[in-house]
Structures are given as C-alpha cells and as structure tokens.
Amino acid sequence: MGLVLENITKIFRSDGSDMRAVDHIALEIPSGALVTLLGPSGCGKTTTLRMIAGFELPTEGSVRLEGEDITFLPPNQRNISMVFQSYALFPHLSVEENVAFGLKIKHISRDTVRKETREMIDLVGLRGLEKRRPDQLSGGQQQRVALARSLVMKPKVLLFDEPLSNLDAKLRESMRLEIRRIQQETAITSVYVTHDQVEAMSISDLIVIMEKGKIMQKGSPFEVYIRPENAFVADFIGKVNFIEGVADKQDPESGIVVSSSLKKSFNCRNALVEKGRPARIVVRPEAFSLSNARNEELNSIAGTVLSYSFLGSHLEYIVKLPDGSVINALEYNLSERQLPRVGEEKRLFFSKENAWTIPG
Amino acid sequence: MFFKGHTLADGGAPLRSNELFRSLKALTKEPFLLLLIIGIFFLLFLFSLYPLIKVAMVSFERTDGTLGLDVYQQTLSNSYLRQGFYNSLLVASLTAIFGVAIGYLFAYTLNRADIPLKRFFRFVALMPVVFPPFIGAMSLIMLFGFNGMITAKIFGIRDFPVYGLWGLMMAQMICFFPVAFITLDGVISTISPTLEDAAFNLGASRWQAFRKVILPVSIPGIASTLLVLFIESLADFGNPLILAGSRFPVLSVQAYLEITGMYNLRTGAALAVWLLLPSILAFLAQKYWVSRKRYITLTGKPTTSVIKSVNRPVKWCLFSLCLLISLFILLIYATIIWGSFTQAWGMSNRFTLENFKYVFDVGWESIKDTLVIAFTSTPLSALLGMTIAFLIVRKRFPGKGAMDFLSLLSFAVPGTVIGIGYIFAFNTPPFLLTGTLAILVLNFVFRYIPVGIQSGIALLNQVDPAIEEAAFTLGANNRTVFSRVTLPLIIPAFFSALVFSFVRAMTAISAAIFLVSAKWNLMTVQILSQTDSGRLSEACAYSVILITIILFFMMLLKLLLRNKISLSNQNYGVR
Ligand SMILES: Nc1ncnc2c1ncn2[C@@H]1O[C@H](COP(=O)(O)OP(=O)(O)O)[C@@H](O)[C@H]1O
Numbered sequence: 001m002g003l004v005l006e007n008i009t010k011i012f013r014s015d016g017s018d019m020r021a022v023d024h025i026a027l028e029i030p031s032g033a034l035v036t037l038l039g040p041s042g043c044g045k046t047t048t049l050r051m052i053a054g055f056e057l058p059t060e061g062s063v064r065l066e067g068e069d070i071t072f073l074p075p076n077q078r079n080i081s082m083v084f085q086s087y088a089l090f091p092h093l094s095v096e097e098n099v100a101f102g103l104k105i106k107h108i109s110r111d112t113v114r115k116e117t118r119e120m121i122d123l124v125g126l127r128g129l130e131k132r133r134p135d136q137l138s139g140g141q142q143q144r145v146a147l148a149r150s151l152v153m154k155p156k157v158l159l160f161d162e163p164l165s166n167l168d169a170k171l172r173e174s175m176r177l178e179i180r181r182i183q184q185e186t187a188i189t190s191v192y193v194t195h196d197q198v199e200a201m202s203i204s205d206l207i208v209i210m211e212k213g214k215i216m217q218k219g220s221p222f223e224v225y226i227r228p229e230n231a232f233v234a235d236f237i238g239k240v241n242f243i244e245g246v247a248d249k250q251d252p253e254s255g256i257v258v259s260s261s262l263k264k265s266f267n268c269r270n271a272l273v274e275k276g277r278p279a280r281i282v283v284r285p286e287a288f289s290l291s292n293a294r295n296e297e298l299n300s301i302a303g304t305v306l307s308y309s310f311l312g313s314h315l316e317y318i319v320k321l322p323d324g325s326v327i328n329a330l331e332y333n334l335s336e337r338q339l340p341r342v343g344e345e346k347r348l349f350f351s352k353e354n355a356w357t358i359p360g
Numbered sequence: 361m362f363f364k365g366h367t368l369a370d371g372g373a374p375l376r377s378n379e380l381f382r383s384l385k386a387l388t389k390e391p392f393l394l395l396l397i398i399g400i401f402f403l404l405f406l407f408s409l410y411p412l413i414k415v416a417m418v419s420f421e422r423t424d425g426t427l428g429l430d431v432y433q434q435t436l437s438n439s440y441l442r443q444g445f446y447n448s449l450l451v452a453s454l455t456a457i458f459g460v461a462i463g464y465l466f467a468y469t470l471n472r473a474d475i476p477l478k479r480f481f482r483f484v485a486l487m488p489v490v491f492p493p494f495i496g497a498m499s500l501i502m503l504f505g506f507n508g509m510i511t512a513k514i515f516g517i518r519d520f521p522v523y524g525l526w527g528l529m530m531a532q533m534i535c536f537f538p539v540a541f542i543t544l545d546g547v548i549s550t551i552s553p554t555l556e557d558a559a560f561n562l563g564a565s566r567w568q569a570f571r572k573v574i575l576p577v578s579i580p581g582i583a584s585t586l587l588v589l590f591i592e593s594l595a596d597f598g599n600p601l602i603l604a605g606s607r608f609p610v611l612s613v614q615a616y617l618e619i620t621g622m623y624n625l626r627t628g629a630a631l632a633v634w635l636l637l638p639s640i641l642a643f644l645a646q647k648y649w650v651s652r653k654r655y656i657t658l659t660g661k662p663t664t665s666v667i668k669s670v671n672r673p674v675k676w677c678l679f680s681l682c683l684l685i686s687l688f689i690l691l692i693y694a695t696i697i698w699g700s701f702t703q704a705w706g707m708s709n710r711f712t713l714e715n716f717k718y719v720f721d722v723g724w725e726s727i728k729d730t731l732v733i734a735f736t737s738t739p740l741s742a743l744l745g746m747t748i749a750f751l752i753v754r755k756r757f758p759g760k761g762a763m764d765f766l767s768l769l770s771f772a773v774p775g776t777v778i779g780i781g782y783i784f785a786f787n788t789p790p791f792l793l794t795g796t797l798a799i800l801v802l803n804f805v806f807r808y809i810p811v812g813i814q815s816g817i818a819l820l821n822q823v824d825p826a827i828e829e830a831a832f833t834l835g836a837n838n839r840t841v842f843s844r845v846t847l848p849l850i851i852p853a854f855f856s857a858l859v860f861s862f863v864r865a866m867t868a869i870s871a872a873i874f875l876v877s878a879k880w881n882l883m884t885v886q887i888l889s890q891t892d893s894g895r896l897s898e899a900c901a902y903s904v905i906l907i908t909i910i911l912f913f914m915m916l917l918k919l920l921l922r923n924k925i926s927l928s929n930q931n932y933g934v935r
C-alpha cells in the first residue's frame with residue numbers, strides 16, 4: 001500500500017468552540033493511483049490534504065507512507081509535494097529557479113539540476129519561458145510551473161488542492177487531461193482535491209466522496225455513479241431522481257420497492273434495504289425512456305410534461321407525477337423528430353437494471 | 361459548532377493533553393525549530409522579563425534579607441515621591457490628549473482638505489522621528505529659558521514658566537506627535553471619500569459628515585494612539601530631566617536620581633515598579649482591547665472623488681493651524697543648529713566652529729561607541745524581530761501566545777525601568793555584564809525588537825502562506841524557507857525595522873544612561889550631561905552631529921536599496 005490514512009481526525013479549537021473538520025477518515029491509496037477527494041466546500045478536503053502534507057497535525061490517528069508512520073514528520077521530510085490552488089510560485093524567482101528550487105536544496109550537482117529542470121520544463125511545455133517571473137505568466141502557465149516544480153522532485157506522493165479552480169472553463173478541461181497524462185506517465189501516487197464532480201470523474205482511479213468531515217463512499221468513478229450507497233452520494237455525483245417507497249421483497253439479487261403515493265411497485269436491481277423499511281429508488285435522468293411501448297420488464301410511471309429544454313443532442317424534460325413530485329428525464333433519440341407539448345401526458349419507463357435502491 | 365457536543369462526549373480534557381503531547385512530539389522531529397523556540401524563549405526571558413523580576417525582587421528585599429512591601433508604603437507616604445507619581449500620570453495624560461489632537465489635526469487636514477504645502481507638512485510631521493527625543497526640551501530652554509532667545513532677549517522676561525508641566529508637555533508633544541500622526545494618517549487615509557459623499561447625498565452637512573462618519577470610524581485608532589502616547593510619555597526621561605528638575609518631579613527622573621545619585625536601590629526599584637504598572641495597564645488595554653476593535657474594512661477602491669470634506673474658511677483655518685505648528689517645530693530644530701554655531705548660547709551669540717572641534721576632541725570616543733553599538737544591535741534586532749514574526753505568524757507551537765506577549769512587552773516597559781533592571785540583573789556572575797559593550801547591545805536589541813516584529817507580522821499577513829508551504833513540500837527546512845523565501849518576501853519590513861531600530865539605538869537615552877560606562881559611552885548621554893552643566897552650544901553641536909550621522913546612514917541605505925525597494929513594489933506574492 002502506498003499511502004494509508006488510519007482514522008485521522010482533525011479538530012480545530014478556537015476560544016471554546018471546537019470544529020471537527022475531519023472525522024475519522026480511513027483510506028488506503030494504492031501506489032501509482034490518482035485518488036480524488038470530492039465533496040462540497042467546507043467538508044474537510046483541504047484539511048485532509050494538509051494532514052497528509054504535514055501542515056496540520058491530526059488530532060487523532062496516523063498517516064503511513066510505504067509502511068512508515070509519518071504522522072509527526074515535518075512537511076520537508078516526507079517527500080510529498082503539493083500543487084496549490086493559488087499556485088504559490090516563488091514570486092521573486094524565475095520559472096527556471098522555481099522549478100530548480102527543490103533540487104538545489106538537495107545538494108546535487110549543478111549539471112544534474114540544470115538537466116532535470118530543463119527536462120521538466122519541456123515536459124510541461126514551458127520551453128522559452130525559463131527566464132520569466134511568475135507575474136509575467138498566464139494562469140495556465142503558472143499552474144504548469146507549479147506542477148513542474150513539484151514533479152521534478154519525484155515525490156512519493158503528489159497532492160493537488162483544487163489546482164484548476166482559478167482557470168477558465170476551457171483551460172480547465174485541457175489542463176485536467178494533461179495532469180492525468182503526466183500523472184500516468186510518471187506513475188506518481190496522487191491525491192487530488194476538487195469540489196467539481198465532472199473533474200473528479202474524468203481524472204480519478206478512485207473517488208472518495210466526503211461530507212462534514214466523513215467519508216460517504218469510496219469507489220471508482222463507475223461505482224460511485226452506478227452504485228451510490230446513500231442519497232448524498234447519488235445526489236452529489238451527476239443528476240438524479242429519487243422515488244420514495246418501502247422495501248418489499250428480500251433477495252440480494254433483486255428488490256421490490258412499493259410507493260404508496262404513486263400506488264405502484266417497482267422492480268429494482270438490488271435489495272440493500274431490509275423488508276418493511278423506507279427505501280429510495282435512484283434513477284438517473286438518462287435511464288428513462290419516454291416511449292409508449294408496453295413492456296412488462298420495465299417499470300413505468302405516468303406524468304405530465306411541466307417544461308422541457310431542447311439542447312441539440314437531447315431533450316431535457318421536467319415531468320410532474322400524480323403525487324406532485326417532479327422527475328428530471330433526458331431523451332436522446334427524439335422518436336418522432338418533433339418536440340413535445342407542455343401539459344402533454346407522457347409515460348416514463350425505466351428498466352430494473354436502472355433502478356438502484358438505497359436506504360430512504 | 362456543529363460537532364461541539366460530540367467532542368465533549370469523547371472526553372474533552374484528556375484529549376487535549378494528548379494533543380499537547382502530539383504537538384510536542386511533532387516538534388521533536390524538527391530539532392532546529394525546537395531549539396530556536398527554546399532559545400528565543402530563553403533570551404526573551406533573560407533579557408526582557410528577568411530584569412523586571414529583578415527590579416521587583418530588589419524592591420521587596422529588606423536589608424535584613426526578609427521580604428516585604430514596606431518600601432511601597434514609604435514611597436506613597438513621602439509627599440515628594442507621591443507628587444512624582446501624580447505628575448507622571450498628569451503629564452502622560454495631557455501629552456496623550458494634546459498629541460493625539462495635533463496628530464489628528466495634521467492627519468485629517470492632509471487627507472481631507474485641498475491645501476497647498478502638503479508635502480512640506482508631511483515632512484515636518486515626520487521629522488521628529490529621527491531626532492533624539494529630548495531635543496525639544498533643549499530647544500525650549502534655549503528659546504524660553506532664563507537666557508531664552510525669545511523670552512529674555514526679545515521680551516526681557518526671565519522667569520517664563522518653561523520648567524514644569526507646560527514646558528515638559530510641549531517638549532513631549534513635539535517629540536511624540538509624529539507617532540500619532542502616522543497611525544491616524546493610516547486610519548483616515550483608508551476611509552474612502554465615497555463614504556462622505558454618501559453622507560452628503562443623504563443630506564448631511566460637512567460637520568455632520570465628519571461627526572457621524574469620519575470621527576466614529578477613527579475612534580479605535582484614536583484610542584489606541586492615546587494609549588501609545590501615554591506609554592511613551594510616561595517612559596520619557598530626557599525631557600523631564602532637562603525641563604522638570606526638582607520643581608516638577610516625575611517618576612522616571614526620581615527613580616534615576618534615587619539610584620545613581622543616592623544609591624537608594626530599594627526606593628529606586630519601588631519607583632520603577634510604580635512607573636511600570638500604569639504602562640503595563642495601558643499596554644494591555646492597547647493590545648487586548650483596543651486593537652481588537654480596529655479591523656474595520658473601509659478601504660474602498662481608491663477614488664479620485666474630489667475632496668469636499670471641508671469648506672473654504674475651515675480649510676484655511678486648518679491650514680493656518682498646521683502652518684503655525686510646523687513653523688514652531690522648524691524653529692525648535694533650527695534653534696539647535698543655530699546654537700551649535702554660537703560661542704555660548706545666551707551669553708555670546710558669535711558664530712564659531714569651536715563647538716564641533718570640541719565635540720570631535722572630547723567626544724570622539726562616544727561617537728565611535730554610539731556607532732559601534734548601533735551597528736551591532738540594529739541588524740541583530742531586525743533579524744530577531746523577523747524571526748519571531750515568522751514563528752508567530754507561520755508556526756504553531758505550544759507557548760506561542762507567551763512568546764508574542766514577551767516579545768512585545770519591552771515596548772510597554774519604560775526605559776528607566778529596564779535600565780534599572782539590567783544593572784540589577786547583570787552585575788553578578790554568571791551574567792556579569794555591567795560596563796561592557798554587550799549589556800548596551802543586548803538592551804538595544806531586546807528593546808527594539810517589537811518594531812521588527814510588528815512590521816514583519818504586518819507584511820507576513822499579506823503574503824500567501826502557501827508560498828512558504830510550497831517550499832516546505834519541496835524539501836526545504838525552516839532555515840532554508842526563512843532565508844530563501846520568507847526573508848526575500850518581507851525584505852521591505854526588514855529594512856524598515858533596520859532603519860527604525862537604528863534611529864532608536866542612536867537616540868536612546870532612558871535605559872542606556874544606566875548602562876554606559878567609562879569605556880562605553882553614548883552621544884545622547886554626552887548631550888544630556890552637557891545640557892545639564894549649561895553648555896548648551898556644545899550640546900547642540902553633539903546633537904547636530906548625531907542627526908547628521910542618522911540622516912547620512914538613512915540616505916545611504918535608501919540609495920543602496922533602490923533596486924531592492926523597487927523590487928518590493930512589484931506584486932511579489934502579496935495578496
Ligand atoms: N485553521 C483552521 N482553523 C479553524 N477552522 C478551520 C481551519 N481550517 C479549516 N477550518 C474549518 O474546517 C472545515 C473544513 O475546511 P476545509 O478542509 O478547508 O474544507 P474544504 O477544503 O473541503 O473546503 C471548514 O469548516 C473550515 O472552516
């Protein structure tokens with residue numbers, strides 16, 4: 001195992017009021033993987049990262065790196081580098097000097113420093129800008145310097161704290177791919193913090209979803225999207241519809257949820273919830289189809305179209321159900337090549353495979 | 361907030377001691393940092409706190425070796441000493457009030473009235489900063505004293521009351537009002553004129569806008585400045601020594617006379633404690649009460665809004681007042697220069713260069729000593745100040761609050777008290793330092809670190825901490841981060857601390873007068889003793905040379921730093 005967090009907790013104390021920023025986080029990060037900490041602002045992502053880096057001392061628990069307990073080591077003795085949201089370049093040093101900073105401290109030969117610095121500047125595509133000062137660079141270029149400066153140290157772990165949040169949308173997307181490419185090329189174990197779920201999905205081997213200092217779920221992007229363990233995760237990752245009901249059949253392979261308000265029962269892919277207990281069915285908007293065909297395998301609900309938006313590749317519906325709840329549905333292949341009418345009755349189908357239950 | 365109950369349920373107290381253990385354990389992984397913290401604590405204790413403890417100890421200790429507070433009763437029951445206490449508080453209060461009033465007048469006028477000669481006013485208001493603090497007193501005597509140029513020569517008055525309360529207050533105001541001006545200028549210049557515009561739009565008159573907007577916003581600044589001036593005035597030694605004498609006793613001079621004149625150590629120590637108490641109270645009030653209320657963000661965007669805070673008559677009225685005060689200050693300093701070229705001030709005003717020759721003949725050693733001491737103590741003080749600022753702002757360690765307090769404490773301790781403390785504390789082995797260069801240097805270093813600490817803290821608070829954290833994650837240790845990243849980023853604060861403590865070291869008197877010896881003497885002490893023995897022209901020559909040296913080195917530093925300073929004007933990682 002590369003990096004292991006053993007039940008780390010951080011409590012900030014200030015004049016009598018305690019703030020539990022991180023609450024018993026346990027996590028194992030395999031060597032070479034890129035793990036994302038994802039969650040809303042204030043959920044403790046940065047604090048977790050700073051405990052890994054050594055800037056905060058965990059109130060409880062320990063941090064292990066390749067088997068060694070590094071909880072009490074200062075940041076400079078950990079061989080862990082960090083890329084900051086604000087880039088944090090040394091404003092008084094040139095690009096070249098910024099990248100060479102860490103190498104020079106290690107007292108290695110000048111030629112090696114020069115060679116490795118140059119290679120790294122090439123890798124991140126900054127050739128020709130070596131002599132510039134940080135304030136003479138664009139945001140994207142500054143971020144590349146920050147990345148190069150960290151990478152050149154060949155750290156055991158590379159930490160990113162919302163590295164792209166100061167860039168504009170377009171640049172963010174290309175930088176994201178580039179970070180992933182470089183990370184895979186160098187195979188450096190990485191922990192990446194973001195509050196942007198799209199960013200997390202596109203870049204990660206493993207996503208850790210956090211809320212109020214706790215881990216809500218960890219898994220591959222696929223898992224957390226397809227098999228969310230709770231409403232928070234289902235809601236945080238992508239768009240989602242919840243159908244409330246009570247679990248009926250107990251069978252690990254499939255389940256039945258009965259909705260009294262819709263006077264219907266639905267077949268579901270799993271049966272996480274004990275019989276007789278409240279359950280929620282998670283259905284993604286794209287899982288619905290709005291055809292008129294009757295199919296016994298499928299669950300279906302009738303509703304009226306409240307509104308829709310035509311977005312080129314697809315239609316986005318808002319459909320009102322008889323019990324007053326609202327469903328968000330996407331339709332990709334417009335069956336009749338014509339737009340629906342507001343107020344029109346529609347039938348929403350979703351397959352058992354697309355119905356995932358979580359505790360209600 | 362959210363998890364509060366939860367935490368307590370885990371067992372609050374044991375967890376906390378566990379946390380202390382954990383943070384100590386983390387500290388042991390950084391032995392250099394740990395040693396540095398311990399070292400700084402040791403030094404602060406030894407050179408800032410221990411002398412004060414020593415003063416208290418001496419005052420408690422009876423001749424038969426037992427302890428008691430009787431000397432405090434004695435000092436209180438002695439009407440002469442009681443008068444000193446009362447006078448000190450009176451002068452300090454009045455100086456604070458009038459000093460702040462003049463400082464506010466200048467700051468308001470320069471920021472809010474569209475008057476000519478602003479640069480001139482600013483220059484005059486800042487000038488006293490580089491002068492020895494007791495120059496005002498000397499000059500007042502030369503102008504208004506027994507042989508005063510104005511009183512005796514022009515009006516023929518011989519007993520103008522320059523010795524005593526009013527003279528002393530005048531001298532202190534000249535010396536300390538720049539402090540008020542600098543702080544209040546900072547306050548008023550950050551109040552956006554749009555605030556007043558808004559008030560005008562709401563139908564307020566100019567006077568209402570001032571009373572309801574400007575004044576309330578500057579109240580915390582005023583309160584803080586009042587306390588600072590109060591402390592400075594209490595601690596003042598040179599001015600009362602020259603002006604007050606025995607007719608108007610004040611504590612700092614009384615304590616000095618008890619100790620050096622009558623070898624009455626216990627009484628002197630008790631007086632020092634009496635002097636210390638109000639200063640410490642004012643300091644605590646300033647640090648923990650007033651300064652908390654100061655962070656009101658009022659800085660709008662710099663606007664080019666036309667200044668219309670005052671109408672024409674008021675404007676010219678303010679202008680005249682400022683002009684009058686400025687001319688008076690210039691007169692004070694001009695008198696010193698004039699005096700230095702006269703044969704014997706008050707008797708024979710013939711032009712001569714003899715005084716300078718005299719100073720170079722007799723006082724050459726003291727000039728050399730002063731420079732050696734200033735050049736040794738200044739960089740040490742600035743560097744130590746930056747280091748402590750770095751630790752306080754950027755590091756977390758047990759006892760940080762105590763370090764903050766201890767390092768700023770010396771600001772609150774009157775020089776007289778600390779001087780007495782040093783002779784008590786360092787006259788026996790293992791700290792036998794009396795009469796040495798070291799005792800003077802150490803005294804200056806620890807007296808003037810608050811200057812460095814405060815400018816360091818102010819600048820560090822503006823530098824993104826992630827920049828230093830980045831250096832740590834790249835493998836730099838505390839030393840490397842401090843020297844290669846922090847220091848280059850706060851170099852402006854470093855040099856301003858350097859300049860300020862240099863000026864302070866060159867002009868210091870109140871503590872130093874206890875610590876000088878035949879071997880190591882100071883120009884300021886020479887000036888005082890020349891003044892005391894009535895050789896005013898010689899004292900003036902000394903002063904002129906002292907001021908010339910100060911200005912010379914300030915200019916030199918400015919020239920040398922031209923590149924560095926322009927560098928610091930760049931964005932420079934400052935948020
Ligand atoms: N130094 C600190 N002192 C007190 N509270 C803090 C400190 N740092 C973070 N917090 C609090 O801890 C919580 C988690 O913060 P953070 O880890 O920065 O969240 P995130 O990075 O997920 O937005 C927040 O409520 C924040 O206010």
Ligand SMILES: [Mg+2]
Pocket residue numbers: 042045046047
């Ligand atoms: Mg954060």
